[in-house]
Amino acid sequence: MLPFALFSQGLLTNTGTRNITSLDGKWNYIVDPYENGYYNFHSEVFDQKNPTSTSAFYNNYHAKNKSELVEYDFDKSPTLVVPGDWNTQKENLFYYEGTVWYKKSFDYKLDENKRLFVYFGAVNYKADVYLNGTKLGVHEGGFTPFNFEITSTVKPQGNYLVVKVDNKRRIDAVPTVNTDWWNYGGITRDVTLIEEPVLFIQDYQVQLKKGDNTAIAGYVSLSNEVQNEKITISIPELKIEKEVQTSVDGKAQFEIDIASNTQNDLKYWSTESPKLYEVFINTSHQTLKDNIGFRTIETKGSDILLNGKSIYLRGISIHEEYKGHRATSESDALTLLTWAKELGCNYVRLAHYPHNEYMVRLADKMGLLVWEEIPVYWTIDFKNEATYNNAKNQLTEVITRDKNRACVIIWSMANETPLSEARNTFLTNLINYTRKLDDSRLISAAQLTRNENGIGIIDDKIGEYVDIIAFNEYMGWYGGDLATTPDAKWTTPYNKPIVVSEFGGSAKQGLHGNKDERWTEEYQEYLYQQNLLMIDKIPNIRGVSPWILTDFRSPRRVLPGIQDGFNRKGLISDKGKKKKAFFVLQDFYKKKKLQFD
Numbered sequence: 393m394l395p396f397a398l399f400s401q402g403l404l405t406n407t408g409t410r411n412i413t414s415l416d417g418k419w420n421y422i423v424d425p426y427e428n429g430y431y432n433f434h435s436e437v438f439d440q441k442n443p444t445s446t447s448a449f450y451n452n453y454h455a456k457n458k459s460e461l462v463e464y465d466f467d468k469s470p471t472l473v474v475p476g477d478w479n480t481q482k483e484n485l486f487y488y489e490g491t492v493w494y495k496k497s498f499d500y501k502l503d504e505n506k507r508l509f510v511y512f513g514a515v516n517y518k519a520d521v522y523l524n525g526t527k528l529g530v531h532e533g534g535f536t537p538f539n540f541e542i543t544s545t546v547k548p549q550g551n552y553l554v555v556k557v558d559n560k561r562r563i564d565a566v567p568t569v570n571t572d573w574w575n576y577g578g579i580t581r582d583v584t585l586i587e588e589p590v591l592f593i594q595d596y597q598v599q600l601k602k603g604d605n606t607a608i609a610g611y612v613s614l615s616n617e618v619q620n621e622k623i624t625i626s627i628p629e630l631k632i633e634k635e636v637q638t639s640v641d642g643k644a645q646f647e648i649d650i651a652s653n654t655q656n657d658l659k660y661w662s663t664e665s666p667k668l669y670e671v672f673i674n675t676s677h678q679t680l681k682d683n684i685g686f687r688t689i690e691t692k693g694s695d696i697l698l699n700g701k702s703i704y705l706r707g708i709s710i711h712e713e714y715k716g717h718r719a720t721s722e723s724d725a726l727t728l729l730t731w732a733k734e735l736g737c738n739y740v741r742l743a744h745y746p747h748n749e750y751m752v753r754l755a756d757k758m759g760l761l762v763w764e765e766i767p768v769y770w771t772i773d774f775k776n777e778a779t780y781n782n783a784k785n786q787l788t789e790v791i792t793r794d795k796n797r798a799c800v801i802i803w804s805m806a807n808e809t810p811l812s813e814a815r816n817t818f819l820t821n822l823i824n825y826t827r828k829l830d831d832s833r834l835i836s837a838a839q840l841t842r843n844e845n846g847i848g849i850i851d852d853k854i855g856e857y858v859d860i861i862a863f864n865e866y867m868g869w870y871g872g873d874l875a876t877t878p879d880a881k882w883t884t885p886y887n888k889p890i891v892v893s894e895f896g897g898s899a900k901q902g903l904h905g906n907k908d909e910r911w912t913e914e915y916q917e918y919l920y921q922q923n924l925l926m927i928d929k930i931p932n933i934r935g936v937s938p939w940i941l942t943d944f945r946s947p948r949r950v951l952p953g954i955q956d957g958f959n960r961k962g963l964i965s966d967k968g969k970k971k972k973a974f975f976v977l978q979d980f981y982k983k984k985k986l987q988f989d
């Protein structure tokens with residue numbers, strides 16, 4: 393008998409190629425603003441005080457006879473599609489923020505020597521998960537994956553998986569109560585059952601060794617703490633086959649020297665040629681396959697070096713939104729990234745939280761470099777330890793999920809956070825932690841700047857700790873005169889690469905007028921022309937990711953006839969129509985490509 397912890401909750405990675413059964417589709421739901429299915433009438437939590445109560449919604453109870461009192465019925469309740477936000481599926485849930493219970497019934501015949509997990513791509517914001525009345529656990533954070541083992545809870549027939557989804561905004565949460573995007577609620581990403589052998593490959597890292605482009609290094613970690621398990625890492629195209637053994641913790645470190653093997657001719661992953669190799673991880677119980685690219689990324693003075701060559705990040709910021717709803721599918725991701733390619737981008741900033749895995753998997757294939765970010769946004773509760781742990785957990789989950797993607801080059805810690813000692817401590821702790829978890833990528837944060845005697849100063853203290861200095865500026869929109877914008881001066885004490893992580897202005901697609909008329913396509917076009925002239929003169933400038941690819945919903949944007957609930961800074965409307973500024977940026981990127989490639 394193998395000594396395994398039955399309720400291991402470590403995150404499974406590369407779920408797409410495991411043995412999976414989708415639970416996507418229609419789920420019954422109950423809207424529960426008073427959390428009546430969670431608390432009894434004296435506000436005691438059912439799953440703590442009286443777990444088998446027939447009033448607790450997770451018990452999915454049905455009256456045994458005609459006289460019994462039961463005040464809910466999932467099977468007679470309406471359905472929502474998973475994955476998806478509830479706001480745009482049901483008109484009466486458009487503004488709803490609170491608890492919605494979801495229920496999915498399924499059958500599953502699990503062989504005795506197998507284990508089963510339920511995996512959620514993401515649930516916004518808080519998920520309490522129950523199977524057949526048993527609580528599996530809780531997850532907080534709306535944009536990262538989590539899983540629970542259900543080996544001992546699942547039955548061959550008549551399982552009911554119930555999720556209490558709560559998207560109420562909270563001061564201490566990550567993000568906090570105030571954001572410039574829609575707080576879409578729901579099970580917003582795929583839900584799958586993952587079947588594994590008793591001893592399985594939990595996670596692995598296969599990347600170029602830090603600071604050495606002639607060695608592939610990493611680890612494989614098994615689900616259980618077993619020693620001397622044989623693991624083979626093979627990359628057939630490179631004729632690599634490396635055998636290693638686990639140590640007591642069930643983990644095996646490895647290093648493969650490529651240079652010593654003369655048959656090998658490693659093709660580095662790049663934006664022009666995003667080569668991915670088939671990588672196989674083998675144990676006596678299982679084989680996992682992944683597609684992995686190998687590249688180096690580092691900075692030197694003001695340069696960002698990809699495979700040793702200086703690059704300019706021709707980027708665009710993107711929200712996980714498509715045509716006015718949360719983007720959920722591979723085809724949504726493909727549409728967004730295809731637009732970025734059409735702009736001439738070699739880079740995307742996935743704002744302001746981790747996007748779904750389709751985005752990074754596609755970016756890997758399409759040759760788009762990626763900035764990934766956690767929702768440490770604006771006025772997070774920096775003094776609160778629980779808030780810090782929450783941010784750290786979200787960061788851990790996204791790094792765990794995406795650490796084998798060559799496209800991901802930057803982990804961003806935060807966006808436009810107000811300066812304070814507490815904030816500096818919070819961010820430097822996150823930075824130090826990230827370097828321990830993944831020392832192979834660059835770290836950044838979108839900062840604010842200050843102005844002295846008409847000169848923009850990029851000197852946020854956090855700049856000392858990051859690899860890339862990124863800042864947002866809104867010349868000609870929230871301030872500044874567009875006519876003189878190209879002459880605006882910037883200075884920084886840091887000898888590091890600088891990227892403008894945001895600039896932009898709003899236009900309603902189809903609205904035309906003079907270049908000084910706000911909301912017109914001409915105003916936005918002029919704003920892009922003037923800002924790009926200025927940006928080109930910023931010292932150490934190595935890239936830009938204007939705000940933003942498409943119009944997106946935001947409750948802060950209420951101007952009738954123009955905004956109507958949308959932030960209109962998109963280069964493309966929420967209906968998919970390009971605005972004039974799209975072509976200004978496209979031209980600029982053509983020039984930058986010639987200059988740097």
Ligand code: GCB
Nearest residue numbers: 572807808864894939959961
């Ligand atoms: C910003 C924020 C972004 C907003 C944008 C705007 O600086 O980082 O989340 O949406 O400005 O449109 O004001």
